[in-house]
Amino acid sequence: MTRTTIPLPHLVGFTERAGTWYAEELALGDLAKEFGTPLYIYSKKALTQAYQAYDRACVDANGKRRARIHYAMKANSNLAVLDCFLQLGSGFDLVSGGELARALAIGADPQSLVFAGVGKSAKEIAQALKAGVKCINVESIAELHKINSVAKELNCRAPISIRVNPDVDAQTHPYISTGLKGNKFGIAYHEVLKTYREAALLSQIDVVGIDCHIGSQITNTSPYLNAVDKVLDLVAQLKKEGIELHHLDLGGGLGISYGTESPPDITEFTNTLLNRVAERGFGHLDIVLEPGRSLVGNAGILLTQIEYIKPGVEKNFCIVDAAMTELMRPALYEAYHGIVPVHTKAIKSATYDIVGPVCESGDWLGRDRTLAVEEGDLLAILSAGAYGFVMASNYNTRPKPAEIMVDGKNVYVIRARENTSDLFASEQVLPK
Ligand code: LLP
Numbered sequence: 001m002t003r004t005t006i007p008l009p010h011l012v013g014f015t016e017r018a019g020t021w022y023a024e025e026l027a028l029g030d031l032a033k034e035f036g037t038p039l040y041i042y043s044k045k046a047l048t049q050a051y052q053a054y055d056r057a058c059v060d061a062n063g064k065r066r067a068r069i070h071y072a073m074k075a076n077s078n079l080a081v082l083d084c085f086l087q088l089g090s091g092f093d094l095v096s097g098g099e100l101a102r103a104l105a106i107g108a109d110p111q112s113l114v115f116a117g118v119g120k121s122a123k124e125i126a127q128a129l130k131a132g133v134k135c136i137n138v139e140s141i142a143e144l145h146k147i148n149s150v151a152k153e154l155n156c157r158a159p160i161s162i163r164v165n166p167d168v169d170a171q172t173h174p175y176i177s178t179g180l181k182g183n184k185f186g187i188a189y190h191e192v193l194k195t196y197r198e199a200a201l202l203s204q205i206d207v208v209g210i211d212c213h214i215g216s217q218i219t220n221t222s223p224y225l226n227a228v229d230k231v232l233d234l235v236a237q238l239k240k241e242g243i244e245l246h247h248l249d250l251g252g253g254l255g256i257s258y259g260t261e262s263p264p265d266i267t268e269f270t271n272t273l274l275n276r277v278a279e280r281g282f283g284h285l286d287i288v289l290e291p292g293r294s295l296v297g298n299a300g301i302l303l304t305q306i307e308y309i310k311p312g313v314e315k316n317f318c319i320v321d322a323a324m325t326e327l328m329r330p331a332l333y334e335a336y337h338g339i340v341p342v343h344t345k346a347i348k349s350a351t352y353d354i355v356g357p358v359c360e361s362g363d364w365l366g367r368d369r370t371l372a373v374e375e376g377d378l379l380a381i382l383s384a385g386a387y388g389f390v391m392a393s394n395y396n397t398r399p400k401p402a403e404i405m406v407d408g409k410n411v412y413v414i415r416a417r418e419n420t421s422d423l424f425a426s427e428q429v430l431p432k
Pocket of ligand 1: 072116176218253254294386
């Protein structure tokens with residue numbers, strides 16, 4: 001399949017009507033006029049529907065809760081997005097003191113927070129213990145001992161879970177695979193039992209759970225089920241040894257369609273996992289899911305304007321005002337995002353590489369796209385709600401774009417566009 005025939009992903013919040021693209025009830029062209037470009041736009045309806053699909057699957061036919069959602073805020077940590085999920089009943093998965101501060105800023109219950117991450121500092125561990133998080137996910141024996149000593153200093157107990165590295169191939173991009181023994185994440189499968197025994201002897205540690213996350217943008221459920229089975233084998237063995245766990249955290253990772261992928265839908269995926277846990281006799285555990293991308297990925301787009309059309313010797317370039325600084329995924333993972341003109345025009349189409357103004361040949365957003373466009377036109381870069389704005393940078397002293405959220409006919413600025421002067425306001429030249 002050539003790139004030009006890749007279908008568009010199914011979108012809930014963004015639609016084309018009579019040759020014009022809309023975010024819910026608002027025309028993208030009007031939003032560009034009002035808020036400028038580049039511009040991140042999120043649909044509240046799309047966020048809500050994705051969350052509700054998970055939530056429905058987390059409750060059984062008798063209305064009993066089978067699992068809880070802890071949104072992985074690394075995917076998109078804007079306070080308005082977090083608050084939207086908080087209002088829907090979500091907990092959160094955090095990976096830094098900064099993310100903890102965001103969760104507390106929106107008033108999340110600390111008992112709804114799990115704190116993961118491979119290199120937590122003593123300061124971050126102390127912040128999490130003082131806040132009273134539900135659990136700290138341990139990724140190494142050295143970290144286990146650091147948590148114990150920080151808890152001793154604070155004269156408190158530390159609830160922990162051990163992140164298992166199950167050595168399962170998630171069949172995704174190598175940069176976002178995390179469950180193989182060559183990855184830096186988690187404790188090697190054969191060392192997990194030993195680590196639990198060690199943890200159970202430490203004075204300040206409460207062993208409460210077990211967790212696992214094998215990677216992201218996973219489109220096939222079978223590696224996930226392999227990992228679940230391996231983790232459940234450990235839970236059974238621990239039980240025999242008298243170490244009773246209270247929760248089982250299965251991580252995130254469900255992929256979305258950017259065009260060609262056909263991942264299982266949220267309900268089917270969640271049911272498959274939860275049914276497996278129940279069949280194996282562990283349905284009584286408090287089950288935690290940590291989805292990120294599947295909640296926000298297709299709920300956001302990046303709107304950009306064409307600065308120049310530049311015919312080249314080998315390629316034609318469509319130079320836009322967004323760049324790798326706004327959306328890093330193509331440069332970093334050669335990721336594909338659908339790109340559509342906001343207005344359909346009856347002009348001749350041509351094949352372009354869509355590139356930004358940054359001084360790097362890796363600064364591209366789409367390759368070999370056939371578009372009927374001219375200078376000044378707007379393009380919507382689709383499926384940009386996850387790992388878009390959060391991975392933005394100020395490289396080339398480029399201010400970060402604004403973010404807005406659309407709710408029906410209403411629109412809210414949820415992060416103002418940065419000013420150039422703010423970017424170097426905290427810098428100093430040496431005294432003369
Ligand atoms: N839990 C843990 C422990 C994780 O490390 C992650 C993602 C998640 C949950 C959420 O995974 P999700 O449901 O979003 O797949 N920047 C990359 C993705 C990095 C994912 C990192 N960990 C990208 O743009 O594709």
